[in-house]
């Protein structure tokens with residue numbers, strides 16, 4: 001059973017995600033639910049059966065004769081550039097001379113039905129001369145196959161500091177990839193508008209990325225492409241960049257055929273063709289003084305980028321930003337390589353490279369603790385960040401809640417008692433063992449690329465008093481539409497029922513950053529507040545004039561104009577109508593750019609984050625030492641939400657993130673063989689957490705804090721990604737349970753810790 005507990009303070013805003021009713025009643029409209037227009041054609045993608053090779057010949061003649069086939073597109077049909085790379089132009093839409101991964105698109109079949117389009121795929125013949133395949137990032141690095149030059153973040157002098165250390169430990173830590181498994185798969189529906197314009201309905205986190213790339217590939221200006229997003233059935237980073245491909249393909253077909261074209265990937269194709277969380281393999285070296293203070297830390301990360309850059313350079317950067325997780329370490333050298341391999345280009349996934357780095361430092365600390373025969377949490381606690389601690393990238397921790405979260409968690413959940421229970425259980429049971437681990441987190445909020453931290457909003461107050469809001473925020477289940485409605489309702493002092501959140505559309509709000517980096521509510525919420533404020537200022541001026549009082553004395557709340565604390569009979573509806581009749585502007589465009597932040601890549605120093613989010617989780621696992629299976633008894637969290645503007649949604653994000661993190665660390669095993677073939681390409685071979693694998697208890701306490709985080713919307717901190725990293729504690733809880741059974745067990749720092757790996761640990765020896 002999932003129990004959720006909040007601290008005694010009542011839920012400030014008990015407000016459900018406003019979409020939940022239409023979701024559960026099946027009324028929400030996803031891309032594949034959009035009623036099709038007459039004349040719609042269907043697309044299916046032909047992709048490379050080989051991971052690396054030269055494209056010798058592509059024979060489409062038989063496929064073209066198949067029933068219902070209208071046309072087959074290849075790179076020859078591209079009027080603009082055959083290029084979809086976002087950060088680096090290294091990725092063609094359709095392969096030209098070479099293929100670089102299994103599942104790389106080569107051609108697009110268009111037919112009258114989806115079945116006919118898919119049937120024709122089997123008749124396409126391709127001749128590929130094999131080239132050597134690399135799937136291991138270390139091998140890629142050794143061969144010089146790098147996406148970008150390596151980067152290093154440095155603080156202090158690690159070489160000198162290691163000289164001072166009493167204890168030094170070195171090792172390797174690995175984390176595997178993760179399939180996003182959004183419930184709604186990738187897809188787009190494009191149709192021709194007037195005069196060569198094209199409208200694309202897409203399941204994308206990045207409408208502008210799709211608009212820009214479609215324009216580039218089709219060779220037309222961006223204003224000819226309109227992207228519209230109603231909502232996503234999940235993205236988790238998998239649609240930040242990789243939704244673009246399918247939208248561009250549909251648009252290309254529309255450009256040539258002037259008919260509506262729909263492209264929806266089947267689940268197995270989606271799993272085969274799209275990138276996932278980047279697997280990492282890393283080396284660490286950690287040095288401590290005799291009091292267990294960490295003096296020096298070196299880490300070298302080998303990121304498996306896959307066959308093209310996609311977002312991997314930015315992900316690699318965030319890995320470096322989170323090298324030290326929630327710890328202050330005075331001497332750090334962190335180096336990262338983005339390695340090109342022959343698997344699909346990997347991409348954003350909740351945490352964006354941060355979790356991969358955090359696993360490595362946790363492994364290093366656990367290694368040290370086990371060797372020193374002390375509890376890991378002694379080293380963890382001793383080295384937590386404190387106020388003003390310097391991060392290796394130059395920013396200093398402000399309003400640092402690392403210790404507050406840790407201490408509140410260990411006190412409120414009574415760590416000593418939990419530890420005693422585990423010890424007692426383990427003394428009494430031979431074949432069942434429990435393990436406990438603590439996981440502190442610290443996550444930086446802002447796109448690491450400063451220029452992306454901007455947003456806009458468009459607000460219309462209609463003359464009946466209802467309000468239409470457009471922003472760049474994409475709703476993907478994280479509840480941002482509910483938060484945006486709260487912002488507008490609060491700004492105008494009116495009921496939330498009056499607010500409609502419109503689709504995310506590039507003609508209404510242009511040049512958007514993707515909805516990502518957990519920053520969507522902050523950026524778009526602040527832009528929205530700015531727009532509402534402009535309208536509100538006009539209204540207040542009018543109200544003051546009519547009521548013959550000073551403008552500073554009037555305010556809007558409870559759907560009325562107030563003079564100081566006194567209610568008037570000047571209602572919102574009357575105010576709006578009067579403003580309209582006076583010919584005031586009832587619309588506004590708001591803009592926001594995060595102040596303060598900056599980063600100098602030449603020095604690898606700056607102040608990249610608006611603020612940090614902190615928290616601590618205590619995770620307990622029970623292991624069946626005969627079967628190698630485990631369950632999680634509890635995840636007990638104290639999390640720093642700032643002043644949460646919507647506790648229900650924030651709780652949902654926390655619980656969802658925890659479960660997704662546990663999945664990554666324990667059961668989700670993404671496997672490619674030496675030929676670069678994805679072995680776990682369906683839900684029969686790829687296991688994600690289900691309701692039975694959810695921890696028996698998930699408790700989340702909202703840290704009490706007086707800090708006012710001005711850069712967070714309504715002081716309510718970003719919540720989308722950080723809780724995923726509590727899941728890292730699950731790995732260590734299981735590891736500790738194995739060691740309770742067999743203290744000699746050899747358990748490599750290699751996630752996921754699947755039951756197979758557990759069994760090898762239980763019955764192996766060093």
Ligand code: MTE
Pocket residue numbers: 233234235236237349350351476477478480515516517518519520521653656718719720721
């Ligand atoms: N929650 C749901 N239900 N569905 C999602 O796709 N994506 C996560 C997180 N929570 C996601 C989610 C990721 S990767 C990010 S970056 C944030 O939500 C994006 O939304 P936010 O910026 O509004 O937090």
Ligand code: HPA
Pocket residue numbers: 240311314318348352446447448449452516517518
């Ligand atoms: N986080 C998430 N997505 C991103 C980022 C980031 O820091 N930078 C570019 N895309």
Ligand code: MOS
Pocket residue numbers: 205235236237238240348349350351352515516517518721
């Ligand atoms: Mo989230 S990985 O920033 O889409």
